[in-house]
Amino acid sequence: MIARLGLAALLLATPAEVPTARPVVVASKPFGESYILAEMFAQLLEARGIRVDRRPGLGATEVAIRALTSGAIDVYPEYTGTGLLVLLHETPRGGAQDVYARVAAEFPRRFHARWLPPLGFENSYAIAMRRKSADSLGVRTLSDLARVAGGLRAGLTPDFIGRSDGLPGLARAYGLRFRDVRALLPAVKYRALAAGEVDVVDGYSTDGLIERYDLRVLSDDKEFFPPYEAAALIGERLARENPAAVAALIELSGRIDVARMRALNRRVEVEGVPIPQVAREALRSLALVDAPTAMESASGRPGLAGYLVASRGTLLSLTARHLLLVGVSLGAAILVGVPLGLFLEGRSRSAEPVIRGVGVIQTLPGIALLAFMIPVLGIGMAPALVALALYSLYPIVRNTFTGVRDADPSAVDAARALGMTDLQILRQVRLPLAAPVIMAGIRTAAVIDVGTATLAAFIGAGGLGEPIVSGLALSDSRMILSGAVPAALLALAVDAALAGVERLVRPHRSTD
Amino acid sequence: MLSARALVKRYGQTVALDDLSLDVATGECVALVGESGSGKTTLLRSFNGLVRPDSGRVLVESNDLATTDLVALRRRIGYVPQDGGLLPHWSVGRNVELVLRLRGEGSGVTERGDQALRMVGLEPSVFRGRWPRELSGGQRQRVAIARALAASPSLLLLDEPFGALDAITRADLQDSFRALRATGAARTMTCVLVTHDLHEAFLLADRVAVLRGGHLEQIGTPAELVSAPRTTYVRELLARAHIDGLASSRAAIVPGAAS
Numbered sequence: 030m031i032a033r034l035g036l037a038a039l040l041l042a043t044p045a046e047v048p049t050a051r052p053v054v055v056a057s058k059p060f061g062e063s064y065i066l067a068e069m070f071a072q073l074l075e076a077r078g079i080r081v082d083r084r085p086g087l088g089a090t091e092v093a094i095r096a097l098t099s100g101a102i103d104v105y106p107e108y109t110g111t112g113l114l115v116l117l118h119e120t121p122r123g124g125a126q127d128v129y130a131r132v133a134a135e136f137p138r139r140f141h142a143r144w145l146p147p148l149g150f151e152n153s154y155a156i157a158m159r160r161k162s163a164d165s166l167g168v169r170t171l172s173d174l175a176r177v178a179g180g181l182r183a184g185l186t187p188d189f190i191g192r193s194d195g196l197p198g199l200a201r202a203y204g205l206r207f208r209d210v211r212a213l214l215p216a217v218k219y220r221a222l223a224a225g226e227v228d229v230v231d232g233y234s235t236d237g238l239i240e241r242y243d244l245r246v247l248s249d250d251k252e253f254f255p256p257y258e259a260a261a262l263i264g265e266r267l268a269r270e271n272p273a274a275v276a277a278l279i280e281l282s283g284r285i286d287v288a289r290m291r292a293l294n295r296r297v298e299v300e301g302v303p304i305p306q307v308a309r310e311a312l313r314s315l316a317l318v319d320a321p322t323a324m325e326s327a328s329g330r331p332g333l334a335g336y337l338v339a340s341r342g343t344l345l346s347l348t349a350r351h352l353l354l355v356g357v358s359l360g361a362a363i364l365v366g367v368p369l370g371l372f373l374e375g376r377s378r379s380a381e382p383v384i385r386g387v388g389v390i391q392t393l394p395g396i397a398l399l400a401f402m403i404p405v406l407g408i409g410m411a412p413a414l415v416a417l418a419l420y421s422l423y424p425i426v427r428n429t430f431t432g433v434r435d436a437d438p439s440a441v442d443a444a445r446a447l448g449m450t451d452l453q454i455l456r457q458v459r460l461p462l463a464a465p466v467i468m469a470g471i472r473t474a475a476v477i478d479v480g481t482a483t484l485a486a487f488i489g490a491g492g493l494g495e496p497i498v499s500g501l502a503l504s505d506s507r508m509i510l511s512g513a514v515p516a517a518l519l520a521l522a523v524d525a526a527l528a529g530v531e532r533l534v535r536p537h538r539s540t541d
Numbered sequence: 542m543l544s545a546r547a548l549v550k551r552y553g554q555t556v557a558l559d560d561l562s563l564d565v566a567t568g569e570c571v572a573l574v575g576e577s578g579s580g581k582t583t584l585l586r587s588f589n590g591l592v593r594p595d596s597g598r599v600l601v602e603s604n605d606l607a608t609t610d611l612v613a614l615r616r617r618i619g620y621v622p623q624d625g626g627l628l629p630h631w632s633v634g635r636n637v638e639l640v641l642r643l644r645g646e647g648s649g650v651t652e653r654g655d656q657a658l659r660m661v662g663l664e665p666s667v668f669r670g671r672w673p674r675e676l677s678g679g680q681r682q683r684v685a686i687a688r689a690l691a692a693s694p695s696l697l698l699l700d701e702p703f704g705a706l707d708a709i710t711r712a713d714l715q716d717s718f719r720a721l722r723a724t725g726a727a728r729t730m731t732c733v734l735v736t737h738d739l740h741e742a743f744l745l746a747d748r749v750a751v752l753r754g755g756h757l758e759q760i761g762t763p764a765e766l767v768s769a770p771r772t773t774y775v776r777e778l779l780a781r782a783h784i785d786g787l788a789s790s791r792a793a794i795v796p797g798a799a800s
Contacts, residue, residue: 443626446589446698447688448616448643461630 052080053267053274056102058093059086059487060215060502061298062152062235062259062290066106068308070261070278076318077277084408086498088487089188090115092400092408096489098140101407103267104278108152109144110257112136114194121255125151128256141265145275146282147258150290154189154254155234156199157244162228170250174229175203184213184227194255195231202253214501219244235287237294238504259285284315298503336507344496348515351492354410354482355523358417359475366422366474367467370429371455384426391423395484403488413482413490420481421474428470432463461534468531472524479520483512493519542567542731543588543696548597550583550755557583558594559755567695570722570732571760572746574739574778580755581735585698588733589618601696616644619689619697619730623704625681627673633658633684634669640692657691658684662717679710686718697732703741715744739782751775 053074057067064085071081084102087093094116096102112132113119117139121128129147136142156171163169166177174181189195190212199205207229213221218230223242232239232246239246261278268275289311296307312318337344369387373380390398398419402412436459444458460467486494493512500508543565550558557580565571573581586592587599590611599606601614620626627636637654646653655665661683673681682702689697702718703711722728722745736742742749743763750760751774759771767784770776 437629439622439624439626440628442591443620443622443685444628444639446591446615446618446620446622446626447640448612448614448618450612453643458628458630 051270052082053104053271054082054084054102056084056087056093056096056105056489058089058105059498060233061237062233062294063106064304064499064502065293065297065308065311066148066259066261068304069281069311070104070106072305072308072312073281073317074274074277076312077273079271079274079277084489086486086495086502087408087489088396088400092403092488094140094142095400095403096408097142097262097264099404099407100264100266101403101409101489102264103271103274104261104263106148106259107144107262108257108259109147110153110194110255112144112262113255115192116140120193125256125258129258129260136262137265143263143265143268145261145263145279147260148281148285149259149283150235150285150287151256151258152233152235152287152290153249153257154195155232155236155239155246156229156249157222157232157239157246158229159222159225160243160245163245163247168247169245170248171199171203171205171253172250174247175205178205178207178229181207181228182209182211182226183207183229184211184218184221185229185231186215186218187212189231199253202251215504219504235290235294237291237296237298240291240295241299259290280317281315284317285311301505333507333510337511340496340511344493344511344515347491347493347495347512348519350490351479351482351494351516351519354413354417354485354490354492355475355478355519358414358482359421359471359478361414361418362421362425362474362478363471365418366425366470367429369422370426370467371433373426374430374433380430384423384430387423387426390419395420395481396487399484399488408489410490412488413485417478417482417485421478424470424473424477425467426470428473429463429467432466432470433459435466436462464534465531468527468534472527472531475523475527476520479516479523483516542569542602543733544598544600545584545587546598546600548584548587548594548599550580550587550592550594556755558587558597560597561752561756562597563750563757563760565731565733567731568729569748570734570746572734572736572742572749573752574736574742574749575752576737578754579752581752582700583755584752585700585733585735588696588698589615589620616640616692617694617696619692619694621682621685621689621697621699621702623701625673625685627681627684627688629673631673632669633663633671633673633676634665636673636684637688637691639688640694644692646692654687654691657687660690660721661687663687677710678706679714682706682714683717690721695729695731697730699732699734701735701737704736704738711741715741718745739778739784743784751778 055067055071055074057063067083067085071083074081087096087102087105090111093102093105093107097105109125109128109132110121113121113128117132117135119131129144133144136144156174158168168174168177185196190210196210211227213227219238219242221227222230222244234246261281263275263278293307293311296302297304309318373383395416398416399412402416406412406415440462441454441458444454449457482492483494483497485492486498493516496508496512500506500512545561545563548558548561561580561584563584573584575581583592587594588601590606601618604614606614634651634654637657638650641650641653655669658665658668663680663683668680668684673684676684686702703714706714734742734746748760748762749766751758751766753774759766759775766775767779770779
């Protein structure tokens with residue numbers, strides 16, 4: 030008996046010896062090509078009999094690399110140029126091979142990560158204009174652009190505006206100076222260009238949308254942009270524990286050329302074909318998985334209503350996940366915030382600095398707060414819950430503090446004068462009188478929480494942010510709305526429910 | 542009964558009580574009068590420990606407040622603040638029963654609460670279930686007095702109890718209070734009353750203490766004050782209130798006439 034228990038304990042304690050027990054966590058960054066490649070990784074692994082856990086759309090490069098280093102994810106598609114510039118903070122020297130050699134040498138030490146051999150295409154930054162205006166201005170290269178840029182407006186992704194391999198470096202290399210630079214999200218960038226709101230945008234050379242909007246990609250005649258070879262970036266643990274998975278991923282190396290990648294992007298971004306289907310088709314045409322047993326119908330682009338109906342099952346589970354995120358984080362914020370507000374009320378000197386400190390959390394961009402959580406808590410539910418709870422804290426602490434402090438001073442004074450203890454005053458007088466103010470704080474926090482929880486998708490916690498993030502990445506407004514509309518309705522519903530609670534706790538219950 | 546000995550209390554640079562001593566005998570009603578900032582409210586609040594003096598001693602029934610359980614003591618002292626201080630989320634009945642419940646007097650709480658309401662002229666069946674905000678200012682003060690009297694305290698502290706009321710309601714309540722003192726439950730009660738209204742002080746109190754800048758100018762019966770004002774300040778105060786020798790008899794004073 031004891032021997033059997035010992036054996037069971039040994040099995041439980043050494044999961045590393047049972048590598049198939051743990052699914053391979055496949056992640057992507059939040060843009061179309063990354064989603065497609067990650068889905069191809071996932072389907073290929075599954076075809077080789079390896080279990081997979083998908084975490085698509087992680088916040089940005091920093092979020093993804095932290096998740097990989099910490100072991101929260103096992104693999105995601107990355108670009109060598111990004112690895113060199115953004116993660117190693119080095120300036121590129123030499124050609125594609127040199128850049129690959131450099132990141133391949135540095136990443137194991139710096140990030141506990143390994144680059145698998147490149148997939149076979151480069152995806153550089155691309156500067157694009159409307160074909161018509163490029164023709165009329167005679168612009169074909171970036172040097173041409175520099176000549177006329179003084180009269181043009183640029184709409185660039187915030188990422189590109191800030192990165193050293195983005196606008197700052199480009200401006201220096203070409204002497205480029207736009208009349209106006211506006212930060213635009215990928216989802217609106219191309220539309221703004223098509224509508225003539227801006228004249229120049231940044232994009233990727235494999236972008237499917239370049240074709241959709243009839244744009245011209247300007248050639249990088251001074252070779253400013255470094256080589257961005259795509260490759261699978263894997264965590265050290267996967268390399269150590271699961272050689273079969275690594276071997277499966279390497280099957281894709283050198284198999285995807287730039288024409289194929291652009292075609293895949295177009296299928297998703299222009300034709301609106303679901304990513305799993307595009308990935309499946311790609312793997313079949315590469316003869317990496319078996320041919321289909323039945324022909325699949327090529328799906329068109331249904332309208333928003335059709336889309337919502339088709340994805341109602343997913344949306345319901347995403348809404349449930351969203352409610353879970355909000356419910357748990359708000360509950361935690363109440364459990365911490367109300368006692369903290371009460372505690373501070375008795376300490377007038379330390380109260381303001383502490384409450385302001387809590388308020389500073391509120392000023393952090395939600396995505397930044399989420400990113401800070403990753404080194405400590407990894408990705409997924411746990412960091413999202415902590416970040417959301419911190420985000421919800423301020424209105425609760427502030428309103429508890431103010432509500433209790435300002436609770437009818439004359440009633441509180443009389444209660445004390447007639448012999449109530451401090452605890453009796455708190456429980457029987459101040460808290461009941463402060464209840465509406467505290468509830469108002471909780472309602473504010475709840476609405477903020479529902480909104481902020483959409484960002485949790487960036488760190489793989491799911492919820493209604495998932496379709497929003499993917500929709501933004503794929504420039505698919507149906508998908509964005511399918512997350513945004515339920516999120517807005519959820520905010521209204523939560524607020525209404527809490528309004529009901531507020532009526533119950535309101536101290537003046539007389540009818541007049 | 543009640544004794545303040547060499548009380549000093551400062552708030553920052555302001556001296557609220559400046560070496561002030563005062564004794565109140567059992568069953569006596571003393572009015573504390575003076576301008577804003579004279580220290581009269583600070584003195585009143587030091588009698589139930591809401592204000593802790595910087596130095597000096599306060600004795601209540603020969604208990605030194607510095608070493609007494611203040612919570613237990615306060616449950617034996619009635620208190621009526623200017624705006625009533627009713628708990629707005631409690632019914633009139635529950636407000637009136639507050640001290641009885643705090644003292645853990647389980648049986649007869651409702652009856653004693655009703656009795657207190659009747660004492661101040663409020664019909665319990667009508668008012669017991671009402672909310673404070675449904676009451677007029679005068680009714681609210683009556684409830685506050687009922688609450689203070691319900692547990693039959695031996696000491697009653699009143700801080701401008703009728704100060705926020707209109708002249709007619711004030712006169713009405715002053716009459717009620719006089720009746721309580723003359724024949725009713727408050728007959729044997731020691732009481733200290735803060736007011737800025739000299740007429741009210743003369744009407745309700747056995748002795749009047751005139752405070753100025755945190756010290757006692759004079760204490761005496763109304764007649765003593767009128768016949769022998771000890772300082773120029775007291776004489777001027779009386780003159781300003783149009784109280785002179787001729788008008789000093791209580792019956793001649795029409796409440797609120799000076800204002």
